[in-house]
Amino acid sequence: MTKAFDAFERAIRDAEDLLARHDAEKTVPNGHNGEVLKRAGLVMALAAWETYVKDRLQSEIDTWLQAVEGSPLGKFVRRRLEEDLKRFFNPNDERTRRIFIDYFDVDITKDWVWENYDSSTSKKVLDSLVAKRGDAAHKANTALHASAEPHKVKRDELEKGIRFLKGLVAATEKAKITK
Numbered sequence: 554m555t556k557a558f559d560a561f562e563r564a565i566r567d568a569e570d571l572l573a574r575h576d577a578e579k580t581v582p583n584g585h586n587g588e589v590l591k592r593a594g595l596v597m598a599l600a601a602w603e604t605y606v607k608d609r610l611q612s613e614i615d616t617w618l619q620a621v622e623g624s625p626l627g628k629f630v631r632r633r634l635e636e637d638l639k640r641f642f643n644p645n646d647e648r649t650r651r652i653f654i655d656y657f658d659v660d661i662t663k664d665w666v667w668e669n670y671d672s673s674t675s676k677k678v679l680d681s682l683v684a685k686r687g688d689a690a691h692k693a694n695t696a697l698h699a700s701a702e703p704h705k706v707k708r709d710e711l712e713k714g715i716r717f718l719k720g721l722v723a724a725t726e727k728a729k730i731t732k
Contacts, residue, residue, distance in 0.1 A: 620695035
């Protein structure tokens with residue numbers, strides 16, 4: 554497994570910890586409203602995915618550029634990747650596919666196949682999670698009463714999302730990028 558995978562495994566624990574804390578707070582009488590923990594968990598899970606993609610790109614570039622390290626070509630590619638990664642956020646299927654094609658001429662989404670997921674289903678689920686993350690992160694709950702508005706992130710959605718992202722990363726790990 555890559556260093557990017559190891560970092561993802563550590564980062565996804567934040568989302569798992571937030572879900573566990575949500576569950577623990579539900580069992581405490583007069584506990585706090587744990588709904589914010591589910592929204593934060595989804596944000597953290599997708600932050601782990603985004604970090605994985607960036608780390609994986611960087612790792613592959615390191616391998617790819619070994620022969621030209623320090624040359625004008627190597628410096629140019631590293632500068633370009635650094636600039637692209639500054640603008641790379643919310644890695645849905647198309648953004649992720651595009652950056653791997655741009656740098657390695659590889660459609661990484663073709664490797665998103667595991668258990669009950671084919672590439673097409675994986676892309677749809679990822680895009681759905683990214684959209685839900687945007688809603689959770691950028692639309693505050695302004696209702697006067699917590700129960701007045703439905704929860705943006707349901708517990709089982711977060712749990713499935715974490716499991717999905719773990720599977721997606723494991724499938725992406727199997728992809729051969731640099732020859």
